[in-house]
Amino acid sequence: MRRSLPWVLFLVLPLFLGGYLISQAVTEAPTGFDNQSNGMLSSGQFKQAAKAFEEREGIDDGIGPTYNAQSCAECHQNPVTGAISQITEQRAGTLVAGNFVDAPGGSLIASRAIDPAIQERLTDDLNVRAFRSSLNTLGDGFVEAVPDATLIALSASQPAGMQGQVIMVPVLEAGNTPRVGRFGWKNQHASLFSFSADAYLNEMGITSPLQPTENTSSGNSVAAFDAVADPEDNGDDVEAFADFMRSTKAPARDAALAASPAALAGQATFNAIGCNICHTPTLVTAPVGTVVNGGTFTIPAALGDKIIHPFGDFLLHDVGTGDGVVQNGPPSTRNKMRTAPLWGVRTRNRLMHDGESLTFTDAINRHAGEAAGVTAAFNALTPAQKAELVTFLTSL
Numbered sequence: 001m002r003r004s005l006p007w008v009l010f011l012v013l014p015l016f017l018g019g020y021l022i023s024q025a026v027t028e029a030p031t032g033f034d035n036q037s038n039g040m041l042s043s044g045q046f047k048q049a050a051k052a053f054e055e056r057e058g059i060d061d062g063i064g065p066t067y068n069a070q071s072c073a074e075c076h077q078n079p080v081t082g083a084i085s086q087i088t089e090q091r092a093g094t095l096v097a098g099n100f101v102d103a104p105g106g107s108l109i110a111s112r113a114i115d116p117a118i119q120e121r122l123t124d125d126l127n128v129r130a131f132r133s134s135l136n137t138l139g140d141g142f143v144e145a146v147p148d149a150t151l152i153a154l155s156a157s158q159p160a161g162m163q164g165q166v167i168m169v170p171v172l173e174a175g176n177t178p179r180v181g182r183f184g185w186k187n188q189h190a191s192l193f194s195f196s197a198d199a200y201l202n203e204m205g206i207t208s209p210l211q212p213t214e215n216t217s218s219g220n221s222v223a224a225f226d227a228v229a230d231p232e233d234n235g236d237d238v239e240a241f242a243d244f245m246r247s248t249k250a251p252a253r254d255a256a257l258a259a260s261p262a263a264l265a266g267q268a269t270f271n272a273i274g275c276n277i278c279h280t281p282t283l284v285t286a287p288v289g290t291v292v293n294g295g296t297f298t299i300p301a302a303l304g305d306k307i308i309h310p311f312g313d314f315l316l317h318d319v320g321t322g323d324g325v326v327q328n329g330p331p332s333t334r335n336k337m338r339t340a341p342l343w344g345v346r347t348r349n350r351l352m353h354d355g356e357s358l359t360f361t362d363a364i365n366r367h368a369g370e371a372a373g374v375t376a377a378f379n380a381l382t383p384a385q386k387a388e389l390v391t392f393l394t395s396l
Helices: 009-015 043-054 140-144 148-157 192-204 236-246 261-272 360-366 369-379 383-395
Strands: 088-096 099-102 128-133 168-171 177-180 306-308
Touching: 043 236, 140 192, 140 236, 140 306, 148 177, 168 192, 192 236, 261 383, 360 369, 360 383
Parallel strands: none
Antiparallel strands: 088 099, 088 128, 168 177
């Protein structure tokens, strides 16, 4: 008997709440580690955007005076431009009467400076200290295109005691119009344009129209060391970074391993013990033509009506590994982190937000708090079942 809708829609129907209608043309998002566009940009345009993402900045370009990296690709490169790396950034602050207070000049402690006189360092009184590893940005255009309503409904569908926290964050290019956060370890951004401007300033020290004010060195002015007028970028680079990320394919699985009996059994176990509650296997992007980010971005055909498999819910959870830092969220987010999407995790050998877990088993056993029951269920598995689950993770 002929079905009126593709069978896969029945798997994702519960994700469409809040008035969003399912298009009849929902298809799988393209995947691959191949340095090719997902179709939003032409091949030539994609190469130009990637070139901007890979370009190394220098002092004459306005880098610093305090900074962490010389290019976007320095932190997002393995195995292709836009993916992850082993790079970590440093965050710090002070816990005062249970409240987090940024270190002077902000919680981000820059690891580099163009002059030793302005090198940032931790001081003994900063009792909140954390590292954060670089994030994968491949497929983030699809994540940006997921409706707010989907993430809100996903949180509401999770069991009591495991419901992910949704926070509304400002979309900088839309006059700080709020949208559900989804980018960064603290969900501090909702749009890739805002995310790009933030990273350009805070990771490379380059100002732009959305972030026109230079950072300090531990709260002290760096004007005497900054010879390039602000804003140092007119917005073109920020736009190129956002366009590049929006045009990347989602991370690809190891198809042969994913189809193996061990991986299939491991995925069934993954679901049975509850890992999939937060590591959500499937999401669907909003229909083509939907306007998001406060009216500044219209979802194109390359990103709309797409099925993605991030194995993440893009929500904040307390699984006992929080870094104690508050960013763009209320105090309740201090010990929460965004669920790490597991797509592409096979390209990473330093796991969790800080890169401190070196095997999948190590990472699973660090899960406590909201995930304590899941961790206990994992540890009750037979050695063979554990091995199958690890095989599944290795396929992602």
